[in-house]
Each structure stands twice: as C-alpha cells, then as structure tokens.
Amino acid sequence: MSDMGKKKATIYDLSVLSGCSPSTVSAVLNGSWRKRRIKEATAQLIQGLAEEHQYTANLQARGLRSSRSGLVGLLLPIHDNRYFSSMAQTFEAEVRSRGQCPVVVSACRDPDEERQIVETLISYSIDELFIAGATDPDGVHEVCIKAGLRHVNIDLPGTRAPSVISDNFEGARMLTRAIIEQAQQDGAVPITADEVYLFGGRDDHASRERIRGFRDIKIAMLGESPEACIQPTGYSPAMTARAFETFYESHGKLPRCFFVNSSINLEGLMRFLGQHPHETFADIVVGCYDYDPFGSFLPFPVYMIRQDSEAMIAEGFRILDSTRPPAITHLIQPMLVPPRTALTGPLDALKDID
Amino acid sequence: MSDMGKKKATIYDLSVLSGCSPSTVSAVLNGSWRKRRIKEATAQLIQGLAEEHQYTANLQARGLRSSRSGLVGLLLPIHDNRYFSSMAQTFEAEVRSRGQCPVVVSACRDPDEERQIVETLISYSIDELFIAGATDPDGVHEVCIKAGLRHVNIDLPGTRAPSVISDNFEGARMLTRAIIEQAQQDGAVPITADEVYLFGGRDDHASRERIRGFRDIKIAMLGESPEACIQPTGYSPAMTARAFETFYESHGKLPRCFFVNSSINLEGLMRFLGQHPHETFADIVVGCYDYDPFGSFLPFPVYMIRQDSEAMIAEGFRILDSTRPPAITHLIQPMLVPPRTALTGPLDALKDID
C-alpha cells in the first residue's frame, strides 16, 4: 500500500511518462504554464500523472535555481509570551495565505544572536524578513542589506528600514490615566505623585516612549514626578521581581498604583506575589503594557494595553509588497483593556466544531 | 564600506583566489577537511579568504546535493499558548545547540492541515520532525514514512511511531486529589461527588487519560461519579465558555470544584468570568491541566499541572538519535503546582544583565 521504498518522483520521471520535455513538465507543475502557452490537454495529462505518482516539488532545488525559497522569516525576542506568540500565530496565517512558508525564530534579545540567526536564514535564501522587537534593528538591517533581503521592523523601530510599531506614547498615556483614575476612585486618601510608579523596560525606543507617556499624564494629573518613580528593570522577570522586593523592603508595601512595562515584567510581579501573603496588595492598581488573557483576571485591578499585532503584521506585508518603501515609522494604535476582560484571539477565527 | 552590490562569494570564487580546487574549498568550509586529510595550512588559507570575502554557504545548494537541509521541524497545534510556546522555546535552544535550524509551525488541530504542512516541510527536505499534539499522529506518520523522514510524537501519542507524552493519568490523579482536598478543607459543608466537575478536552488520548485519572480519584474519595460531571467541550475557549454559561444558567452557580482540561479551556473560564460579577465564584476551587504563570494567581485557588516539556523534547532527541527506535510510548512525569506559584521558565537560563 505505501510507496515506502521508492524515491520521490521528479520532473524527469514525469517527463518520460508523459512524453513531454522536462521544461514543459516544470512549467505545468509550477503554475507558469498558462503564460508559457502550454496546451490545456498537455497540462492535464501531466497534472494527472503528477497526482498519480504523488509528485511534490523539491523546494531546495527550485530555490537553488531561482535564488528564492518561499520562506518568510519572523525574528522574535522570545516565543514564550502571549504578545509574541499571538504575533507568530497571525504571521503564520498570513504567510500561509500567500502560499509561502513561515519560519519563526527567537533570538532572546541578544544582538549577536540576532545577527547570526538572520545570517542563517539568509543562507536558506528566505524571501522576506520581519524583525520584531530586535535589540539592534540597524545591525540586523546591515546584514539584510548586504544580502539584498527585503525586511521590515515590527514593534521596535530602526532608523534604516521601514518600521511598524505601536503608538507607545499614546498607549502609555491611556494606561497611566486609567490606573490613576482607578486609584483615585478606589482610595480613601487621594493619591499623590510619589505613589505612582513604573517598573520594567530598558533603554529602547518602546520603553522610552512609554516612560514619556507615563510622565506626561502623571504630571498633568498629579504634578511633578519624582525620578525614583521610574524603575527600568530590563525585561527579565527575575530582575523585575527583585525590584519589587527592594521596594517592598524599604517601604513595607508596594506602590498603590503602578505601570508595568510589559507582560514579561508582570511575570516578575507574580514571582514577588508568590513570596508574600495575599493581604500585602489588597488595594494596588496595576497597568500592564501588553495584554494577557490571564493577566486581566488577577486579584487586583489590572488595566492592560493590547497591541494590535494583526494590524502591524498586515502593515508590514503592505510595506514589503510596495516597491522601494521609505525608511519611515508607521504607528499603529493599541487599545486599552479594562480589568477582567477576555478578548478573543487569532484562533477564534477557526472553524472549531469541538 | 558595504558590499551591497556584489553577489555572494561561492566556493568557486575562493577556489580561484586560493588556487585550490572547489572540492578542497568545500571540504574546508563544511568542516569535513580533517577527515579528508587536508593540510592545516591549506585550510587556514581558505578560511582566511572565506572570512575576508564574507563567504557563507548556500544552504539550499548544500541541501539539494546532500538531500538534507539542517532544518528540524516542530509541528504544534497553536503557538499562542504558554505550554506550546515554552515547548517551542526549549526546542529552539536544543536544535540550535546541535547546529541545526528550528522550524516551528502550527496546524490549528486540523488533520488535513497537519498533513499538508508536513508535506511542505518535507519538500524542504527537513531532517527530523517533532509532532506535538497532532490530532492525527498516524496520518502524519504515513506522510513521514513515505518520505523516509525520522519523526517522533510528543504530547499526543501515535501507534506507529515512537511517542513521548506526559503521564496524563498520574497527573490527573494528582490534580484531582489536590482540588478535592482543597475544597474539603475550604468548605463549611463537606463536598459531594456531584459538585466536582471536569470541563474541556475531547476524544484524544490525553483527554481520555485525564478523565480516567479524574474518575479514579474522584470515586476513591467521594464515591460514584455522575456522568454529567464530565463535560468534554473540545479545546476552544469559546465552547468552554459556553459550557460554563450553560451550567451556570441551570444551577445558578459554578461547581464548587472543577478540573479544566487545558489552559486553552481555562481561557474559556476567563471569558465566562468576564461576564459575571466577582462574587459569583467566591469559593470555587479549580485545577488546570497545564501551567500558566498568570493562571496560577487568579482570585480563587488554581492548582496547575506543569508538564515537563524540556524532558519531553530531550527524550524526543534521544529517540531520534538512536537507530530504529521502536514505536513505544515514553511517559514523562508532570508536576503539581500549588496556587500562587511562579515557576521559572526556559528563559531564565539566559545571561540577563538588564
């Protein structure tokens, strides 16, 4: 029943079987036969044989010859995070719908790794690259340019290639306003500027913009913001947990109200929480820049920002489809998600009978 | 400064530059030169030139010639889930450490899609395939066999290829025991068999085993379990939410204690929660088969099962490295995670300065 032993059929096999030349077979099987003006009958003959012999193209051979591959890359900081994994999900669907094959890789925010991984992808002749949240977008850009690879930055902008990012400033403003208002309405005592903090992020474009938005609203609502209220802990949960711990040790409590720079940093808060009794944070108000379906239901109010990764990916493709796109930055509006909100995700589009 | 225009150097370019033959250059540059007994000096000469001219191998050409590719596939149901995305993270690190290139794809639990995606990967001559949580592992197996592709099932077993899965029965027993004990100690009134439910999953091996474990412990602790207590809603959050809604409508509350078959189903619970006031579930106890760092901190006790995907991936490689591995199933022990526990993940291994 199975053709286990036999090697895969090639266009030469079909050429012999059909009595046509390899080039005709090739044209029929790669879809270019209409424009090569091959007779319908010939095409059908060959397609029939291909079916019968379970022909599938050798994509490495095709790619070698045409110096393309049908592969489209997405470079992420990490897989293990709802923001990036939902981006991967969206990306994959879009690439598939274009008849190409997605390759999603992560570089753990290491600039060397980023470049090296992209060079590997280039060795496979990938056709296009989405660079999402790269620590060093311009370094990656260099590598791409050298290889003539079309690419676009997502999430973190570069200066040399087109970029699509969230409107981090506006998102941070929405988020900051929401948490301060919530804290104001919750508390018995009015909240003051030294009770509103920001944790997480580092010296990248997104963090800077978010900090700017945070400051902007905080000053407008509560007056001058003490420098100590901004704690850029990087993106690691461990460091973030330590920052909360330090704060807690010196103040005996957490800030009444704080902005967490990403869901990765929010995981740092979880690590802190795990070490302390429930009552320790009975009345905190948290804002998190990123959306996570479970993060929205923690035992205290968590406002979240959901970034529109569908729109970012779509815009990325639009840019790559255009000829000679300028190296400008496109802003995509994110959305404020109130506490206890379960949004639907990219998977909800599926036919899901059970 | 940049070589923008120039095309990439090939072994022929280096052959001319070095005065050696292409095959010598090839051997030096692909690492097989020691066993081809090429002079150290020759090797160094060529390596120097390669460096200087920024040579990188064309992996499609290499793959075409050697009918391999250096690509290793991981087929997932979805990306957008902490269990699978952390598996992807682990997989990627392991593949990289072996000098190969990971390709992680998702097939949305659609058996046709699963087969078709694998055929595409085969067209790229991938070297090995990890099939994780496939709806139809044996269908995928057929495709692999036909192409002579080494493969292993992860998470959901097949009958024809080696498989590595969680001990779902034992995991379910731990989880069921934990939530019943918790409910017993919380409640004023002793809990009875008709107050302990299971939601989610469908007719796959993992679900069956989990249901078996659930029943086993439930019967041992509380006596005979009414059939209505098992609600296999499939894996979609939407369907799961509907099941909770239906239950709630007819009982005016949620079960005091329930087992949720996966974190995807737990998302269904979030959707339900979002529609109802906090008080509705002041005293429920939940068990979720899967670990999610935020799921562990919801406003009611959530016991979770963390599956050891690192061990599963490692075992998968061990199997693929062995010759003619038998089609047996390897069980990996999962771990019970009490409420409010933040575990470290695959990323914590990184050097994370900021």
Added chain:
DNA sequence: TTGAAAGCGCTAACAA
C-alpha cells in the same frame, strides 16, 4: 506550443 541545454552552488566518489 514545445524542447534542448545551461547552469544555480554544493558534495562526494574516484583519480591522481
């Protein structure tokens, strides 16, 4: 409307 032929860049016998 189709075929012949030249390679894409690399590897691996086999010779030397």
Added chain:
DNA sequence: TTGTTAGCGCTTTCAA
C-alpha cells in the same frame, strides 16, 4: 594531500 567530474532537481533563456 588534492583535483576532476558528475550530478542533486529545478528554472529559464533561446531555438524550433
């Protein structure tokens, strides 16, 4: 210790 040679399977002029 190194070179020669024949492809891997496909695309793509150019000619018929």
